[in-house]
Amino acid sequence: MTNKLYNLVIVGYGGMGSYHAKLLKENQTINVIGTFDILEERRTAALADGYKVYESYEAVLSDQDVDLVLIATPNDVHKDIAIKALNANKHVICEKPVTIYSEDLKEIMKVAEVTQRKFVVHQNRRWDKDFLTIKKIYDETIIGKVFHIESRVQGANGIPGDWRHLKAPGGGMLLDWGVHLLDQLLFMVDSKITSVYANLSYVLGDEVDDGFQTIITFENGSTALIEVGTTNFIQLPRWYVKGTAGTAVIDDWSIAGKIVTQNFGVDIEAPKPIQAGQGLTKTMAPPSESAVSTSDLPEVAPTMESFYDNVVSVIEGKAKPIVKNTEVLRVLQLIETIFKAAERNEVIKDFDSYNR
Amino acid sequence: MTNKLYNLVIVGYGGMGSYHAKLLKENQTINVIGTFDILEERRTAALADGYKVYESYEAVLSDQDVDLVLIATPNDVHKDIAIKALNANKHVICEKPVTIYSEDLKEIMKVAEVTQRKFVVHQNRRWDKDFLTIKKIYDETIIGKVFHIESRVQGANGIPGDWRHLKAPGGGMLLDWGVHLLDQLLFMVDSKITSVYANLSYVLGDEVDDGFQTIITFENGSTALIEVGTTNFIQLPRWYVKGTAGTAVIDDWSIAGKIVTQNFGVDIEAPKPIQAGQGLTKTMAPPSESAVSTSDLPEVAPTMESFYDNVVSVIEGKAKPIVKNTEVLRVLQLIETIFKAAERNEVIKDFDSYNR
Numbered sequence: 250m251t252n253k254l255y256n257l258v259i260v261g262y263g264g265m266g267s268y269h270a271k272l273l274k275e276n277q278t279i280n281v282i283g284t285f286d287i288l289e290e291r292r293t294a295a296l297a298d299g300y301k302v303y304e305s306y307e308a309v310l311s312d313q314d315v316d317l318v319l320i321a322t323p324n325d326v327h328k329d330i331a332i333k334a335l336n337a338n339k340h341v342i343c344e345k346p347v348t349i350y351s352e353d354l355k356e357i358m359k360v361a362e363v364t365q366r367k368f369v370v371h372q373n374r375r376w377d378k379d380f381l382t383i384k385k386i387y388d389e390t391i392i393g394k395v396f397h398i399e400s401r402v403q404g405a406n407g408i409p410g411d412w413r414h415l416k417a418p419g420g421g422m423l424l425d426w427g428v429h430l431l432d433q434l435l436f437m438v439d440s441k442i443t444s445v446y447a448n449l450s451y452v453l454g455d456e457v458d459d460g461f462q463t464i465i466t467f468e469n470g471s472t473a474l475i476e477v478g479t480t481n482f483i484q485l486p487r488w489y490v491k492g493t494a495g496t497a498v499i500d501d502w503s504i505a506g507k508i509v510t511q512n513f514g515v516d517i518e519a520p521k522p523i524q525a526g527q528g529l530t531k532t533m534a535p536p537s538e539s540a541v542s543t544s545d546l547p548e549v550a551p552t553m554e555s556f557y558d559n560v561v562s563v564i565e566g567k568a569k570p571i572v573k574n575t576e577v578l579r580v581l582q583l584i585e586t587i588f589k590a591a592e593r594n595e596v597i598k599d600f601d602s603y604n605r
Numbered sequence: 606m607t608n609k610l611y612n613l614v615i616v617g618y619g620g621m622g623s624y625h626a627k628l629l630k631e632n633q634t635i636n637v638i639g640t641f642d643i644l645e646e647r648r649t650a651a652l653a654d655g656y657k658v659y660e661s662y663e664a665v666l667s668d669q670d671v672d673l674v675l676i677a678t679p680n681d682v683h684k685d686i687a688i689k690a691l692n693a694n695k696h697v698i699c700e701k702p703v704t705i706y707s708e709d710l711k712e713i714m715k716v717a718e719v720t721q722r723k724f725v726v727h728q729n730r731r732w733d734k735d736f737l738t739i740k741k742i743y744d745e746t747i748i749g750k751v752f753h754i755e756s757r758v759q760g761a762n763g764i765p766g767d768w769r770h771l772k773a774p775g776g777g778m779l780l781d782w783g784v785h786l787l788d789q790l791l792f793m794v795d796s797k798i799t800s801v802y803a804n805l806s807y808v809l810g811d812e813v814d815d816g817f818q819t820i821i822t823f824e825n826g827s828t829a830l831i832e833v834g835t836t837n838f839i840q841l842p843r844w845y846v847k848g849t850a851g852t853a854v855i856d857d858w859s860i861a862g863k864i865v866t867q868n869f870g871v872d873i874e875a876p877k878p879i880q881a882g883q884g885l886t887k888t889m890a891p892p893s894e895s896a897v898s899t900s901d902l903p904e905v906a907p908t909m910e911s912f913y914d915n916v917v918s919v920i921e922g923k924a925k926p927i928v929k930n931t932e933v934l935r936v937l938q939l940i941e942t943i944f945k946a947a948e949r950n951e952v953i954k955d956f957d958s959y960n961r
Contacts, residue, residue, distance in 0.1 A: 377883050378882060502880075532835060
C-alpha cells in the first residue's frame with residue numbers, strides 16, 4: 250500500500266454522505282478532512298460529527314490540501330460539481346446514479362480525460378455478498394450455463410419522502426435502485442444486449458416511477474427479469490437464477506438460499522403425477538428424489554480490492570478501476586432505453602454499443 | 606336436477622381420457638358408456654377398466670344411444686372429431702387447448718350453432734381452489750384494488766415425453782399450461798387487453814416451447830406476468846398479487862400462503878434503515894410492526910356448479926355455460942398473439958376485440 254494520505258471532502262452530507270464518512274473512518278489511506286452542504290441542518294450535523302464545514306464549494310475547490318471530492322448530492326447537480334472538481338485538479342468519487350442522462354456522463358468523462366484526474370462512480374453493490382455469490386455460481390457454472398436471471402428488490406415503504414420522489418433531481422426507483430441491479434447484471438453477463446422490454450409503475454401517484462419490471466435479452470441467448478418495487482408487502486427472493494443443470498435462489502441480504510441441481514448419469518425414476526387443483530399433472534410434479542440434489546450456496550471470499558482502496562490504486566496508476574466509466578455509461582444508456590421502452594410500450598433493439 | 610341420464614363416449618383414452626372416466630364415476634347424470642382410441646394399448650386399457658370399446662369413430666357417431674362425446678385426443682384432431690360429433694347430433698365436451706388456431710374454433714362454433722348442439726371446453730382450472738382464492742381476493746378487494754398479478758407454474762421435469770413435445774399435434778407449454786393460466790386471468794380481470802410482451806423458452810432443444818414469460822397490460826391499468834417453466838428446480842409461489850392495500854401470495858396447490866396488508870389511519874412509525882449488502886436502505890427495509898398486518902388467505906366455498914353439472918344444465922337450457930366459447934376464443938387469440946409477440950420480439954397492441 251501507499252504511504253500518502255488522500256484528503257477527501259464530502260459534498261452533500263445527507264444519508265449517503267454521512268454513510269461514506271462513517272465507512273471512511275475505517276480506511277487507512279483516505280482521510281475525510283471536511284464537508285460541504287448547502288443546507289444549514291446538514292452543516293450542523295457535519296460539525297456535530299466532528300468534520301470541518303466549508304463555507305462554499307469554491308472554498309473546497311481552492312483548498313490545495315483537498316485531493317478528492319466525494320459527491321453525494323441529488324443526481325441533477327452531480328455533473329456540475331464533478332466538472333468543477335476535475336478542473337480544480339481534484340479526483341472525484343461520485344454517488345450513483347452518476348448523472349440522469351448519459352450525455353452528461355460523457356461530458357464528465359471528457360473533462361477527466363483532459364485534466365488527467367480520476368472520476369470513479371460508487372457502484373458499491375458490485376461488492377454485495379448476495380451478488381458475489383450469484384456471480385460465482387454464474388462464473389463457475391455451478392448450476393450449468395446460466396440462461397435466465399431474476400434480480401429483485403421489493404419494499405413496502407413507497408418512495409422515500411426526500412428528493413427521490415421528485416423528477417427534477419433525478420428521483421424514481423429506476424434511477425435509485427434500478428441502477429444497482431442493472432450494473433450488477435451487466436458486470437456479470439458478458440454479452441451484448443439484444444432487446445429491452447420495460448414496464449414502469451406509477452401506482453403511488455408520484456411524478457416518478459415507484460418501481461419497474463424489465464426483461465432484457467442478450468446475444469448469448471440468456472434473459473433477465475429485473476424488478477424494483479416499493480409497494481410489495483410480501484417479498485419474492487432477491488435472486489432466482491436458472492442454469493442448464495439447476496436453479497439457485499437467494500432469499501434476501503442474509504444470503505439465505507439454496508441450490509437444486511439435476512443428477513445426471515443416474516437411473517432416474519420418472520416423476521409421479523400429482524393432483525394439482527382440479528387436475529392431474531406430471532409436468533408440474535416434484536422430481537423424484539433420485540433426480541435432484543439440494544446444496545448450500547457457495548461461500549465467497551473477497552477477491553476484489555475494496556471500493557476505496559481501488560480508487561487509491563487507480564489514482565496511483567497501480568490498478569484499473571473496478572467500476573469503469575465505460576461500464577457506468579453503458580448502464581446509463583440502458584436506463585435511458587428502459588425509460589423509452591416503457592414510455593412507448595415497445596421492445597427496443599439494436600441500441601447497445603457493447604462489443605467486448 | 607334432471608332424471609335423464611346422458612350417455613357419453615370418451616374419444617382418446619390416454620391420461621386425460623381415463624382421468625375423465627374416473628371423475629365421471631362420481632357423476633349421477635353423465636354415464637360413460639364407451640371409449641374410442643386408435644391405439645391398441647389404449648383400447649386394452651379401456652377394456653381392462655370395464656368400458657365398451659368402439660371399433661371406429663363412425664360406430665360412435667352412428668350409435669343413437671350416445672348423447673355426448675368427450676374429446677381427449679392430441680390437439681390437432683379436436684376440430685375434426687368435434688365437427689363430426691356435432692353433425693351426428695351429439696353434444697361435445699372438448700379438452701383444452703380447444704384447437705391450435707382460433708379459426709378452427711370459429712368453425713366448430715358455427716357448426717354448433719347450425720346443429721344446435723352444445724360444445725363446451727374443459728377449462729377445469731377455473732375450479733382450482735388456488736385460483737378461486739385469488740379471485741375472491743380480487744373480487745372482494747381484500748388487498749385493495751389489485752393492479753398486478755403474477756401467476757406461475759414451474760416444474761423441473763421438462764416437457765412430457767408424449768405428443769406434447771411435438772409441434773404438429775399442438776405440443777408446447779404455452780398451449781398445454783399457458784391456456785389454463787391465461788384462461789384464469791381473463792376470467793378474473795374484466796378489462797380489455799392493451800398490450801402483450803412475450804418471451805418463449807426453447808432451452809431443452811425441443812421443437813416446441815418448454816415455457817414462457819408474458820407480460821399483459823389491461824385497459825384498467827393493471828398488469829399481469831404469466832409464466833410457465835419446465836426447467837425450474839426451485840419453485841416461486843404459484844400466485845403473487847399486489848393490490849393498493851397489500852400483497853397476497855399462494856405458494857402452491859396446497860393453498861399455503863398469506864396476505865399482508867397496510868394499516869391505514871394509524872400513527873405509523875417510519876421504517877428503520879437496514880444494512881443491506883454494502884449499503885444502507887430505508888426504501889427496502891421491512892415496514893415497522895405497526896404499519897402492516899398479516900392474515901390468512903380467505904376460505905372459499907364452491908359457488909359455481911361443477912363442470913359436468915354445468916354441461917348438463919347447458920344442454921337442458923337451465924344455465925349458461927360457465928366456460929363460454931367466446932371466452933375460450935379470446936384466450937386462443939391471446940395465445941396466438943403471444944406466439945407472434947415472442948417470434949417478432951415486439952409488444953403487440955390493439956388486437957383484443959373484447960368489449961364487455
